[in-house]
Amino acid sequence: MEAEAAVDYLVDERSKAQFDIDAMKIIWAGGKHEFEVSDRMARLVASDPVFRKDNRAILDRKELFKNTLRKAAHAWKRIIELRLSEQEASKLRFFVDEPAYTDLHWGMFIPVIKGQGTEEQRKKWLPMAYRMQIIGCYAQTELGHGSNVQGLETTATFDPELDEFVIHSPTLTSSKWWPGGLGRASTHAVVFARLITDGKDHGINGFIVQLRSLDDHLPLPGIIIGDIGMKFGNGAYNTMDNGFLRFDHVRIPRDQMLMRVKQVTREGKVVQSDVPWQLLYGTMVYVRQTIVADASCALSRAVCIATRYSAVRRQFGSQNGHETQVIDYRTQQSRLFPLLASAYAFRFVGEWLKWLYMDVTQRLQARDFSTLPEAHACTAGLKSLTTSVTADAIEECRKLCGGHGYLCSSGLPELFAVYVPACTYEGDNIVLLLQVARFLMKTVSQLGSGERPVGTTTYLLRLEHLLQCPCDVQGAEDWLKPDVVVQLFEARSARMTVACAKSLSKFSKPEDGFMDLSADLVSVATAHCQLIVVSKFVEKLQQDIPGEGVKQQLEALCSIYALSLLKKHLGDFLSTSCITSKQASLANDVLRSLYSQVRPNAIALVDAFNYTDHFLGSVLGRYDGNVYPKLYEEALKDPLNESVVPDGYHEYLQPVLKQRLRTARL
Numbered sequence: 001m002e003a004e005a006a007v008d009y010l011v012d013e014r015s016k017a018q019f020d021i022d023a024m025k026i027i028w029a030g031g032k033h034e035f036e037v038s039d040r041m042a043r044l045v046a047s048d049p050v051f052r053k054d055n056r057a058i059l060d061r062k063e064l065f066k067n068t069l070r071k072a073a074h075a076w077k078r079i080i081e082l083r084l085s086e087q088e089a090s091k092l093r094f095f096v097d098e099p100a101y102t103d104l105h106w107g108m109f110i111p112v113i114k115g116q117g118t119e120e121q122r123k124k125w126l127p128m129a130y131r132m133q134i135i136g137c138y139a140q141t142e143l144g145h146g147s148n149v150q151g152l153e154t155t156a157t158f159d160p161e162l163d164e165f166v167i168h169s170p171t172l173t174s175s176k177w178w179p180g181g182l183g184r185a186s187t188h189a190v191v192f193a194r195l196i197t198d199g200k201d202h203g204i205n206g207f208i209v210q211l212r213s214l215d216d217h218l219p220l221p222g223i224i225i226g227d228i229g230m231k232f233g234n235g236a237y238n239t240m241d242n243g244f245l246r247f248d249h250v251r252i253p254r255d256q257m258l259m260r261v262k263q264v265t266r267e268g269k270v271v272q273s274d275v276p277w278q279l280l281y282g283t284m285v286y287v288r289q290t291i292v293a294d295a296s297c298a299l300s301r302a303v304c305i306a307t308r309y310s311a312v313r314r315q316f317g318s319q320n321g322h323e324t325q326v327i328d329y330r331t332q333q334s335r336l337f338p339l340l341a342s343a344y345a346f347r348f349v350g351e352w353l354k355w356l357y358m359d360v361t362q363r364l365q366a367r368d369f370s371t372l373p374e375a376h377a378c379t380a381g382l383k384s385l386t387t388s389v390t391a392d393a394i395e396e397c398r399k400l401c402g403g404h405g406y407l408c409s410s411g412l413p414e415l416f417a418v419y420v421p422a423c424t425y426e427g428d429n430i431v432l433l434l435q436v437a438r439f440l441m442k443t444v445s446q447l448g449s450g451e452r453p454v455g456t457t458t459y460l461l462r463l464e465h466l467l468q469c470p471c472d473v474q475g476a477e478d479w480l481k482p483d484v485v486v487q488l489f490e491a492r493s494a495r496m497t498v499a500c501a502k503s504l505s506k507f508s509k510p511e512d513g514f515m516d517l518s519a520d521l522v523s524v525a526t527a528h529c530q531l532i533v534v535s536k537f538v539e540k541l542q543q544d545i546p547g548e549g550v551k552q553q554l555e556a557l558c559s560i561y562a563l564s565l566l567k568k569h570l571g572d573f574l575s576t577s578c579i580t581s582k583q584a585s586l587a588n589d590v591l592r593s594l595y596s597q598v599r600p601n602a603i604a605l606v607d608a609f610n611y612t613d614h615f616l617g618s619v620l621g622r623y624d625g626n627v628y629p630k631l632y633e634e635a636l637k638d639p640l641n642e643s644v645v646p647d648g649y650h651e652y653l654q655p656v657l658k659q660r661l662r663t664a665r666l
């Protein structure tokens, strides 16, 4: 093919933007400093050939994994050489964009020791972990139990004679199964097991266990360990060594039990400290919070690809002598722009959740445990909502890109395959929504006893009003009023919550009610979580938003987010009599006009994510929009195109063809 001059096919689109894109980049990044770090790390990774990733779909499992080890080692070398801060290092790993054992080492092993270890344990283990002299993972899930943490079967039995715990896998189903980094890389794990002293079962606790020799990486005696096998999609999450692990009476010193929540004395006495036992689940709360922030990254990445491609792609019709850009079809806009709005919405709710997590952590340190249930409900619910929407949205973006979206070079199939397990790990999304519903039912049931709801459930204080207030929309423009929209989402959530609570009260045993009504409870929890996202978007807009036109764009996106939810869940809003069908129809008209408002800004709104072409990893989402020649180039790189006549022709094609010739001659 002839080399083409570099042309930016999206220049026209960019010239239409009606806002200060540099200011929007800073809002998206969460501040000037965050933007600068993120931008610098993204470029550092993009310019380093070791971090190339365009060949992942065609590498076999062993090559793929070895390549991941190589990248992780190189990333670590760069982190040391450049003396990167923790924030910079974490951004660098993010832009390397390849699931690896390091995610679990930094994302779970270190946090679980920080959160559940004593001061002494932190002093002993964290320096080694920070220097990567040991590599750790988080070994909780077993073959037989994941969601039901209290059902785990691995045992840690105290032997007072030797002052040791004996870690054992008594059944096949007690085998640890899934932990990332366990299969091949980890030298250590925090293993969750049943604490048993003097024949008594004291429930689940974490234990630091060495798995492999620090000299030759061989499993230590009594440890049976391996990888659980290929997972969904080529490349994708197969760079991760999710593992299995069995223990045959493995002994560890007593001081390797993480003892912040429970302690075992030299005599074998179990002492419960005065912190709530639920802190044993604290690492999951932490990771769920990071997963919400990550959802906006995965979603914005898919949306960036689909938006740029939709502006480049033309089909049918006529627009100034050209066919129509597919982004100008109303159907394309009504599928794409709510996803663009969701990316921004999840960004802001992720920022808020990070604040909430820091707040609860500080309170816990000051022995104030009052906000822990709220933190659990918010992290569980928002993790569930944002990952489910993002996984579906990545698939929708693939469809928005037509046939080419199905090519690996679009970046979308791999993004989907890597992302979709987020709906399961760190808590199955349905199981987590049921936790939110349980929290809501408890909150409502306590209203009568004078308990005042706090934080995200404060709106339930206005229950009487919310149960009967009419929606304040007379004309289309009323749908653009944030207080009208927030009150509507509050009313819907409150009415669904109360209806469910009433149905539950008819059961003599609450657990029977929870079983029978679980599908409705999930809808209640979803409504509550959507209210949180809408309110946090509205609150963000009440802050000072610098930059010409930036606030207006965000206001349009906020309205699109809320009104497209209203459209999707119209059944909820109508059946609870929160709105009339006339008001619903006005909301639909407003949505159409908002799409027109966003249309000229769409490319700039995705440029504001500031993704490099390396990170996007998509021919369709290229910054310059030069899609077709690059698609062609990518196709030529496929191993099938290495020879003109395919391998296997002589054995399998030629005989068939020859036979057909003979048959034709007959």
Ligand SMILES: CC/C=C\C/C=C\C/C=C\C/C=C\CC/C=C/C(=O)SCCNC(=O)CCNC(=O)[C@H](O)C(C)(C)COP(=O)(O)OP(=O)(O)OC[C@H]1O[C@@H](n2cnc3c(N)ncnc32)[C@H](O)[C@@H]1OP(=O)(O)O
Pocket: 099, 103, 104, 107, 108, 138, 140, 141, 146, 147, 148, 149, 150, 180, 278, 279, 281, 282, 284, 285, 287, 290, 291, 294, 372, 373, 376, 418, 424, 425, 426, 427, 428, 431, 432, 435, 438, 442
């Ligand atoms: C490629 C990846 C890219 C990026 C990711 C980015 C960053 C993330 C970094 C790393 C992640 C990378 C890869 C993912 C690795 C995945 C790891 C894992 O999956 S680890 C395993 C996670 N497992 C789970 O999440 C299990 C889910 N189950 C549970 O959490 C609990 O068992 C469940 C809450 C469902 C039920 O618990 P149960 O023991 O039955 O208790 P019960 O329901 O009776 O509740 C008792 C009481 O406690 C309250 N509660 C429950 N959980 C918590 C909590 N976490 N905190 C506080 N309180 C809690 C519950 O509400 C109840 O309260 P009340 O009695 O009602 O007051």
Ligand SMILES: Cc1cc2nc3c(=O)[nH]c(=O)nc-3n(C[C@H](O)[C@H](O)[C@H](O)COP(=O)(O)OP(=O)(O)OC[C@H]3O[C@@H](n4cnc5c(N)ncnc54)[C@H](O)[C@@H]3O)c2cc1C
Pocket: 104, 138, 139, 140, 141, 144, 145, 146, 147, 148, 177, 178, 179, 180, 237, 242, 421, 424, 425, 426, 427, 428, 429, 430, 431, 434, 518
């Ligand atoms: C890619 C990946 C990485 C992982 N990494 C780790 C790791 O590093 N460390 C680790 O310890 N674990 C890890 N896990 C395990 C993960 O945390 C569990 O798979 C997850 O918590 C779900 O548990 P489960 O597999 O037991 O699902 P199950 O609970 O068996 O779910 C099966 C079905 O049952 C439904 N269900 C279950 N309970 C209920 C209920 N009470 N009410 C209604 N429906 C219910 C669920 O909704 C689901 O549809 C990983 C998993 C994946 C996929």
